[in-house]
Amino acid sequence: MLTFYYTPDTIALATHIALETVGAEYRAVRVDFSINGQRSAAYLKINPKGRVPALVTDHGILTETPAMLLYICQSFPEANLAPLNDAFAQAQINSFNSYLCSTVHVAHAHRMRGYRWVDASNSNAIAAMQSHAPRSVGECFALMECEMFKGPWVMGVQYTISDMYLFTLAQWCEADGVDISQYPKIAQHRKVMSGIAAVKRAISAESAAM
Amino acid sequence: MLTFYYTPDTIALATHIALETVGAEYRAVRVDFSINGQRSAAYLKINPKGRVPALVTDHGILTETPAMLLYICQSFPEANLAPLNDAFAQAQINSFNSYLCSTVHVAHAHRMRGYRWVDASNSNAIAAMQSHAPRSVGECFALMECEMFKGPWVMGVQYTISDMYLFTLAQWCEADGVDISQYPKIAQHRKVMSGIAAVKRAISAESAAM
Numbered sequence: 311m312l313t314f315y316y317t318p319d320t321i322a323l324a325t326h327i328a329l330e331t332v333g334a335e336y337r338a339v340r341v342d343f344s345i346n347g348q349r350s351a352a353y354l355k356i357n358p359k360g361r362v363p364a365l366v367t368d369h370g371i372l373t374e375t376p377a378m379l380l381y382i383c384q385s386f387p388e389a390n391l392a393p394l395n396d397a398f399a400q401a402q403i404n405s406f407n408s409y410l411c412s413t414v415h416v417a418h419a420h421r422m423r424g425y426r427w428v429d430a431s432n433s434n435a436i437a438a439m440q441s442h443a444p445r446s447v448g449e450c451f452a453l454m455e456c457e458m459f460k461g462p463w464v465m466g467v468q469y470t471i472s473d474m475y476l477f478t479l480a481q482w483c484e485a486d487g488v489d490i491s492q493y494p495k496i497a498q499h500r501k502v503m504s505g506i507a508a509v510k511r512a513i514s515a516e517s518a519a520m
Numbered sequence: 521m522l523t524f525y526y527t528p529d530t531i532a533l534a535t536h537i538a539l540e541t542v543g544a545e546y547r548a549v550r551v552d553f554s555i556n557g558q559r560s561a562a563y564l565k566i567n568p569k570g571r572v573p574a575l576v577t578d579h580g581i582l583t584e585t586p587a588m589l590l591y592i593c594q595s596f597p598e599a600n601l602a603p604l605n606d607a608f609a610q611a612q613i614n615s616f617n618s619y620l621c622s623t624v625h626v627a628h629a630h631r632m633r634g635y636r637w638v639d640a641s642n643s644n645a646i647a648a649m650q651s652h653a654p655r656s657v658g659e660c661f662a663l664m665e666c667e668m669f670k671g672p673w674v675m676g677v678q679y680t681i682s683d684m685y686l687f688t689l690a691q692w693c694e695a696d697g698v699d700i701s702q703y704p705k706i707a708q709h710r711k712v713m714s715g716i717a718a719v720k721r722a723i724s725a726e727s728a729a730m
Contacts, residue, residue, distance in 0.1 A: 358667040359619075369608035374622070376586070377614035384607040398579035401591035404614075408584035409569075411622040420637045427630045427637070427656060428648040435648035438638040446637060457568040 312336035313366040315356060317343050318516040321415060322363035324478040325378045326516065328471055330508040332386035340519045376407040379471035392470050399465070406464060406472045414454075414479050417446040418486055444487030451483070455493035462502070477503040522546035523576040525566060527553050528726040531625060532573035534688040535588045536726065538681055540718040542596035550729045586617040589681035602680050609675070616674060616682045624664075624689050627656040628696055654697030661693070665703040672712070687713040 314329060314336050316322035329336050341347045341362050349360045357364040357373050365372045365381075372378050380403075383392040393399035419426070421443035424436035454476070460466040464473050480500045483490040490497045503509050524539060524546050526532035539546050551557045551572050559570045567574040567583050575582045575591075582588050590613075593602040603609035629636070631653035634646035664686070670676040673683050690710045693700040700707045713719050 358663060359623075367608065370612070372608075372611050372615055374615040374618035376618045377611045380614055381607055381611035384610075397591060397594040398577065398582075400594075401582050401587045402580070404587035404590055405582055405584040408586045408618070408621055411618055412584070412626065413569075416622065416626050417637070427627070428645070428652045432648050435638070435645040438642050438645035442638045453568060 311368070314338045315341050315353070315362055315364040315366075316516065317341045317348070317362045318519065320362050321375050321478055323481070323512060323516065324375055324471075324475040325363050325365065325382070326512040327474040327477070327509050328379055328382045328391065330512045330515075331391065331474070332382055332389040334382065334386065338515060338519075340516075374411070375475060376404065376411055379407065379475060380404070383471055390468075393468065403465060403470055403472050406458060407475055409450075409454075409458070410472075410475050410479060414447070414450040417443065417450055418479065418482055420446065421486055447483070447486045448488045448492075451480075451488060451490070451493045451496060455496050459495050459499070461495055462499070464499075473499070473503060474509075477509065521578070524548045525551050525563070525572055525574040525576075526726065527551045527558070527572045528729065530572050531585050531688055533691070533722060533726065534585055534681075534685040535573050535575065535592070536722040537684040537687070537719050538589050538592045538601065540722045540725075541601065541684070542592055542599040544592065544596065548725060548729070550726075584621070585685060586614065586621055589617065589685060590614070593681055600678075603678065613675060613680055613682050616668060617685055619660075619664075619668070620682075620685050620689060624657070624660040627653065627660055628689065628692055630656065631696055657693070657696045658698045658702075661690075661698060661700070661703045661706060665706050669705050669709070671705055672709070674709075683709070683713060684719075687719070 312329070312334055314325065316326055316338060317340065341353060347353055348362060354360055356366065356371060359373060361373070363375070363378065365378050372381055380392065384394060387394055392403055420439040424439035428435040463469050464476055477500060480490060480496055490500065522544055524536065526536055526548060527550065551563060557563055558572060564570055566576065566581060569583060571583070573585070573588065575588050582591060590602065594604060597604055602613055630649040634649035638645040673679050674686055675682055686706070687710055690700060690706055700710065
């Protein structure tokens with residue numbers, strides 16, 4: 311049995327979609343950012359980083375989206391969400407997911423969480439990061455559109471965990487000041503993803519819990 | 521045959537150490553940042569992101585350190601640099617490596633590459649990031665020391681790719697204004713790593729090419 315700690319409108323959605331897709335049995339627990347639940351003593355025992363998501367498994371606790379996504383694939387191989395028997399193809403997924411976590415998500419985070427990288431009292435620097443986010447996030451989407459996205463899915467013909475991860479970040483384009491219509495392949499991908507039953511279930515569950 | 525594109529004093533060292541450790545046959549090609557070689561038309565064909573490292577394999581090109589490290593493990597299983605037959609143990613490595621790429625490396629990058637996240641002409645904001653880096657990088661090392669590092673290696677008794685990756689980031693502590701002696705387990709790890717033959721070979725090769 312798995313326990314999944316998440317907060318709506320965060321990167322947790324990618325893992326939530328993966329859990330719904332494979333048909334995992336899991337308990338979803340909402341961490342309430344409005345009362346700083348991610349920094350509560352109880353939650354810090356689960357994830358000392360004070361972030362979501364976290365996945366409690368029978369073997370121990372996992373954090374970090376790329377690791378959780380691949381673990382779900384490996385635990386439910388029949389769902390075929392990654393080419394587990396092809397090291398290079400799997401490495402391409404790992405590469406794409408690393409780019410999402412180290413570059414795309416980080417560019418996005420400068421819009422709302424600039425205090426991570428400058429003194430929290432420096433409102434000018436934080437505002438400078440915020441106003442630059444549309445450009446840096448947009449550059450990431452342009453690169454993915456032109457150089458990485460194979461189509462119709464991120465990795466080509468196989469629907470994989472990278473699709474769930476990209477979709478989650480693409481959800482934030484409007485709030486980030488990025489016009490997704492400039493990236494037609496990714497815009498179409500987001501539209502198709504929005505119609506998938508497991509994606510709808512994950513989004514509905516998160517909305518209902520709010 | 522592999523071709524490895526790297527620049528000294530970058531995160532490429534982690535992959536360089538892995539290649540030396542497994543005894544891979546590879547050609548190392550230095551990308552010269554001083555002439556902006558990472559943005560040259562020839563290099564952008566290899567890695568459109570304009571970053572190092574990149575690994576050209578018989579199957580295609582890989583980028584992103586976590587992906588390259590795991591691919592090297594899987595291509596040279598006899599080197600036993602990751603618990604490839606244990607999905608949860610492998611996920612712990614993926615989690616640690618994701619933290620390094622998305623949080624530790626990013627905190628470090630704000631010291632020298634603040635122009636990625638604000639307008640390049642905003643020298644005040646860039647200086648604010650630079651002066652905050654010792655604190656944000658230090659917080660990462662404190663968390664790794666207290667919560668993640670198992671000892672004697674990152675993952676406990678098995679020497680893995682996470683050791684090479686942590687070592688590479690720990691090399692930068694002094695330049696980042698972080699006193700590594702505050703993190704005794706990681707300081708000792710760095711010392712032990714420095715004495716490993718494959719680590720020495722990778723560092724020497726990079727120094728000799730400069």
